[in-house]
Amino acid sequence: MKKIVIGVITIGMFLGLAACGSSTTQEESQTAASTAAQSEVSTEDDTPTDIEVTDSNGKVTVPYQPEKVVVFDNSALDTMNVLGVGDRVVGAATSNLPAYLSAFETVESAGGIKEPDLEKINQLQPDLIIISGRQRDYQDELAAIAPTIFLSVDNDDTWTSIESNIQTLAEIFGKEEEAQRQMADLQSQIDTLHASAEESELTALIVMVNEGNLSAFGPGSRYSILYDTFGFIPVDDTLEASTHGESISYEFLLEKNPDLIFVVDRTQAIGGEESQSAFISNEIVQETTAGQNDHIIELDAAVWYLAGSGIESIERMLADVQPAVE
Structure with missing residues (x-):
């Protein structure tokens, strides 16, 4: 009888310890789950509401x-x-908007490219x-409505x-990896073009046509990307480095007498009817080395004049000038 009692007590103790272990395991699991949940909340809370960037x-x-x-900014939109x-x-x-950004024609008009509609923007x-x-x-005035x-x-x-501009936008929207x-990819294309342009040793000039008037752009101008990034040799590095270029005849x-002439038709870019073909067919233009060798290249005016520094616009610009080294 005493053996039976001792056996019962032993079994009871064993079951008690097992229950205690089960309870401890359950508590540990609950604690772990709770910690994970808190960690998840903490991660979400760590997402900044504001970020400091450099413009x-x-x-x-x-x-x-x-x-x-x-x-x-059409380049930022791009x-x-x-x-x-x-x-x-x-x-x-x-x-x-350039044609390649026509999908954004359906968003609200915030005013003209030179005159924002402050009232409309405030409503948005x-x-x-x-x-x-x-x-x-x-x-x-825009900064008074929202950070600008x-x-x-x-x-x-x-x-x-x-x-730097692309990286700034990527930081704002949390898209750093995609931007990189x-x-x-763009850097690879640029390196290839730059090497080909330098190797060709062809001199180049970029000309803007505006209602029949001509402006030339050299290094340090709004179109200096042709020289300092794409690698073409400027036929004249003394041109006035201004936004509107230097007026020429x-x-x-x-x-x-450049080997290559690149043409941007501003009139065409802003909806006018002037055609670049009038420039190309000009007798004096045809007398140049570029004219005689069929090396006058018409650039996509809307891209070069209305955008020009967005990811897609750079890719389009590279494609525009590629024929010069083929």
Whole structure:
């Protein structure tokens, strides 16, 4: 009888310990789950609501991953689209979009490319506004509506500043990896073109046609990307380095006599009827080495004049000038 009692007590103790172990295991599991949940919440809470970036004016604080953006800078619009955040755009200068950005014609018009509609923008209640140099006069008024950034291109160091602008947009929208992939691809294309352009030793000049008037652009100008990034040799490195270029005559072209002439038709870019063919067929132009060798290359005016530093626009510009070295 005593053996039976001892056996019962032993079994009871064993079951008690097992229950205790089960309870401890359950508590540990619950604790682990709770810790994981808290960690998850903590990770979410660590996502910043604001981020400090550097634009062309200096340091500026903007919302992180803004949901509603008004964009006047077509190059920024282009880059946002490639990075997969084009759906955040709620307003743009829709009447001055290059054809390749025509998908954004359906967003709200935020005014003209040189005159933002402040009342309309205020109604849109954007989280962020992105401008180009054409809206600089309105920057303070726009900043009063929402954080506003200005991304310009340094004409003395074109590609570096373009990369910086792309990285800034990538930081704002949390798209750094995609931006790095896109820029690596562009860098590879640029390196190939640059080597071919240098090897060709062909002199080049980029000319803008505007209602029959001509302007030439050399290094340090708005189109210096042709020289400092794409590698073409400027036929004249003393041209005035201005936004609008240096006014020239047809005789100037014959005097400088470049091997390659690249043409941007501003009139065409802004909806006029002037055709580049009138420039190409000009008798004096045809007398140049470029004219005689059929080396006058018409560039996509809307891309070069209205954009020119976005991810897709750079790719299109590379394709535009590629025939010069083929």
